[in-house]
Amino acid sequence: MSVQEEIETLRTELHEHNYRYYVLSNPIISDMEFDQKMKALEALELAHPEYDDPNSPTHRVGSDLTKEFVKVAHRYPMLSLGNTYSESELSDFFDRASRLLNESFEIVCELKFDGVSISLLYEDGKLIRATTRGDGVTGDDVTTNIKTIRSIPLQLIGSDYPENFEIRGEVLLPWKVFDTINQEREMQEEPLFANPRNAASGTLKLQNPKEVAKRLLDGYFYYMLGENLPSDEHYDNMQKAKSWGFKVSDAIRKCKSLHEVFDFIHYWEKERNKLPFATDGIVLKINSLRQQQLLGTTAKNPRWAVAFKYQAEQAVTTLQNIEFQVGRTGVVTPVANLEPVLLAGTTVKRATLHNADVMTSFHLHVGDQVLIEKGGEIIPKIVSVTYQNNQSKEIEFIQLCPSCGTHLVRVEGEAGYYCPNETSCAPQLKGKIEHFISRKAMNIDGIGAETVDLLFQKQLINNISDLYTLQPAQLIRLERLGEKSVQNIMKAIENSKSVPFERVLFALGIRYVGEKVAKALAYAFKNIDALARTTTIDLASVDEIGEKIAQSVVSYFADINNQQLVELLKQYGLQFAIQEQTTVLKSTILDGKTIVISGVFVYHSRDEYKSLIAQHGGKEASGISAKTTFLLTGDQPGPSKVTKAKSLGIQMITETNFLHMIGESEGDKPVQTQGTLF
Ligand SMILES: NC(=O)c1ccc[n+]([C@@H]2O[C@H](COP(=O)([O-])OP(=O)(O)OC[C@H]3O[C@@H](n4cnc5c(N)ncnc54)[C@H](O)[C@@H]3O)[C@@H](O)[C@H]2O)c1
Numbered sequence: 087m088s089v090q091e092e093i094e095t096l097r098t099e100l101h102e103h104n105y106r107y108y109v110l111s112n113p114i115i116s117d118m119e120f121d122q123k124m125k126a127l128e129a130l131e132l133a134h135p136e137y138d139d140p141n142s143p144t145h146r147v148g149s150d151l152t153k154e155f156v157k158v159a160h161r162y163p164m165l166s167l168g169n170t171y172s173e174s175e176l177s178d179f180f181d182r183a184s185r186l187l188n189e190s191f192e193i194v195c196e197l198k199f200d201g202v203s204i205s206l207l208y209e210d211g212k213l214i215r216a217t218t219r220g221d222g223v224t225g226d227d228v229t230t231n232i233k234t235i236r237s238i239p240l241q242l243i244g245s246d247y248p249e250n251f252e253i254r255g256e257v258l259l260p261w262k263v264f265d266t267i268n269q270e271r272e273m274q275e276e277p278l279f280a281n282p283r284n285a286a287s288g289t290l291k292l293q294n295p296k297e298v299a300k301r302l303l304d305g306y307f308y309y310m311l312g313e314n315l316p317s318d319e320h321y322d323n324m325q326k327a328k329s330w331g332f333k334v335s336d337a338i339r340k341c342k343s344l345h346e347v348f349d350f351i352h353y354w355e356k357e358r359n360k361l362p363f364a365t366d367g368i369v370l371k372i373n374s375l376r377q378q379q380l381l382g383t384t385a386k387n388p389r390w391a392v393a394f395k396y397q398a399e400q401a402v403t404t405l406q407n408i409e410f411q412v413g414r415t416g417v418v419t420p421v422a423n424l425e426p427v428l429l430a431g432t433t434v435k436r437a438t439l440h441n442a443d444v445m446t447s448f449h450l451h452v453g454d455q456v457l458i459e460k461g462g463e464i465i466p467k468i469v470s471v472t473y474q475n476n477q478s479k480e481i482e483f484i485q486l487c488p489s490c491g492t493h494l495v496r497v498e499g500e501a502g503y504y505c506p507n508e509t510s511c512a513p514q515l516k517g518k519i520e521h522f523i524s525r526k527a528m529n530i531d532g533i534g535a536e537t538v539d540l541l542f543q544k545q546l547i548n549n550i551s552d553l554y555t556l557q558p559a560q561l562i563r564l565e566r567l568g569e570k571s572v573q574n575i576m577k578a579i580e581n582s583k584s585v586p587f588e589r590v591l592f593a594l595g596i597r598y599v600g601e602k603v604a605k606a607l608a609y610a611f612k613n614i615d616a617l618a619r620t621t622t623i624d625l626a627s628v629d630e631i632g633e634k635i636a637q638s639v640v641s642y643f644a645d646i647n648n649q650q651l652v653e654l655l656k657q658y659g660l661q662f663a664i665q666e667q668t669t670v671l672k673s674t675i676l677d678g679k680t681i682v683i684s685g686v687f688v689y690h691s692r693d694e695y696k697s698l699i700a701q702h703g704g705k706e707a708s709g710i711s712a713k714t715t716f717l718l719t720g721d722q723p724g725p726s727k728v729t730k731a732k733s734l735g736i737q738m739i740t741e742t743n744f745l746h747m748i749g750e751s752e753g754d755k756p757v758q759t760q761g762t763l764f
């Protein structure tokens with residue numbers, strides 16, 4: 087390949103990766119690989135200025151512009167940051183600054199938050215616009231979405247803020263929320279987000295602000311711009327911003343020497359693993375704004391700042407064996423069991439191998455030494471084999487289902503193998519039951535994965551329809567279940583008979599029919615008989631339904647076992663047709679009461695609380711007034727609502743107390759902590 091071809095190839099690749107990363111929020115290579123390619127291109131362009139091109143990815147900020155939003159020009163260009171993984175390059179940065187400034191200077195060290203950059207404009211203390219970085223010159227106007235983020239002030243506190251200024255920061259998705267979203271996506275067989283940054287950027291570009299609000303984004307701020315800023319020092323401006331109500335991290339330090347800078351870097355290399363959100367390095371900024379001006383910028387980066395990025399943490403350990411897990415739709419996933427090793431603050435015992443192709447590409451043997459990495463992703467993965475144990479035979483991907491022995495099959499064009507024995511393969515049956523009873527499906531609370539396992543072992547349930555023949559007397563005999571929980575289970579099963587058709591359809595667990603698809607199908611076909619009779623052609627004419635889904639629906643209903651299952655469920659009284667919006671009254675406990683909801687909830691979603699209020703005879707209202715009976719508060723309730731409630735002497739009730747009041751249970755706690763997957 088000639089040098090020119092090499093340059094062109096790298097440019098094309100980098101453009102493509104930028105697009106996948108910023109627009110699709112779905113990168114296929116690691117950041118480190120991306121940065122290496124970028125450095126390689128920079129080196130080639132430097133050595134061969136004759137092939138320079140102003141459109142090269144080395145000269146431009148990667149663009150996140152999409153066609154769905156209004157475009158807004160930035161007042162000041164929004165640049166990227168030069169980055170390095172090496173401490174000696176930081177010394178170079180320091181030396182260059184001393185040479186160019188030729189006077190003393192301070193460096194402010196901050197965390198490099200791994201989210202999406204955002205620019206906010208404030209006028210007279212009010213948020214007037216929020217814009218993404220876009221291509222650095224223009225960005226997407228995402229004001230409505232940003233306004234759903236509770237920690238971003240819509241009105242500033244105090245009075246010493248400039249009339250007009252811009253503040254920049256990072257929109258983040260906390261690890262906890264990231265885990266929950268991915269667990270939900272996994273259940274619905276939607277592609278998982280690789281890391282919180284991709285999830286945050288995907289969220290910010292959603293068209294429905296209500297959906298954005300549900301994702302519980304957060305925001306940290308790290309730079310102020312404008313004509314009349316309070317101070318010439320970046321550090322002081324950030325402290326001011328904090329006093330006006332912005333979230334500014336306490337992990338910020340003024341340094342006079344490189345020594346202090348390295349201290350900060352080394353300290354946070356370990357400590358950052360304890361933070362509730364992702365970070366990928368440290369940012370160094372010259373403190374004085376006057377000195378920043380003197381140093382200026384390139385087309386892509388300021389010369390007064392640089393990012394030091396931490397290497398993804400890696401470790402070497404021994405492969406003990408490979409386990410093959412069967413999911414509820416029969417898909418088989420190879421998982422590596424490893425000798426436990428400490429990595430990025432947690433003990434790692436397992437790593438995913440995704441599918442047969444990925445697994446066989448490593449040619450693994452029991453006793454191999456493998457290099458594992460935990461980068462932006464929380465699920466560790468195998469990077470390479472560092473020592474091959476040839477004493478042992480290469481581990482092959484299985485041909486028979488590890489649970490039921492059926493021959494596995496592979497769908498044309500897909501990487502995964504699956505067990506076709508839907509009707510009697512235990513992990514599939516159990517998985518289907520767990521899916522059926524889950525919160526977003528039939529919401530049969532009181533039964534968790536362990537109880538399903540127990541019921542299954544005792545042969546009380548073998549498939550989902552058996553749930554409806556369970557008798558309290560059978561349950562009470564099981565160890566671990568008290569009278570109260572048996573009652574709750576029976577009540578939840580009974581209540582599930584009024585769950586609307588679209589959720590029943592989702593609950594059936596038809597391959598590729600997630601929550602959204604189920605809704606689209608329910609509204610298009612109105613009832614299960616019409617859906618069961620339909621053809622792939624009719625199905626494909628429905629919005630959001632592609633050929634793959636259509637095929638899957640048709641083959642589901644062609645199966646006699648599924649036909650019988652649906653018939654049975656119909657007899658038990660489940661909803662198999664769209665209903666006009668009517669509420670089934672469960673009690674009149676809340677009769678005559680007007681309730682306002684505020685905050686973030688743990689046990690049920692806001693929408694579920696709204697329907698619970700209606701089901702118990704109450705009325706939900708959006709604003710507090712003298713008519714309000716009480717305020718149902720979750721975590722971080724809106725401050726204005728709280729103040730108003732207090733001033734009117736209106737009682738505030740927590741979600742647990744509320745659930746007790748109406749006699750509903752708390753169900754499975756949906757929010758789980760980091761690291762529960764592996
Ligand atoms: N894997 C891929 O395919 C792929 C593709 C494109 C880009 N990338 C990654 O993204 C990087 C480029 O992205 P980028 O231009 O957003 O740069 P960046 O993320 O490396 O650094 C710049 C950004 O850092 C953020 N930031 C966080 N904390 C900050 C702080 N305290 N002060 C100032 N800024 C702070 C800002 O949003 C700023 O825009 C690449 O280096 C690469 O690692 C990866």
Ligand SMILES: [Zn+2]
Pocket residue numbers: 412487488489490491492505506507511512
């Ligand atoms: Zn099987």
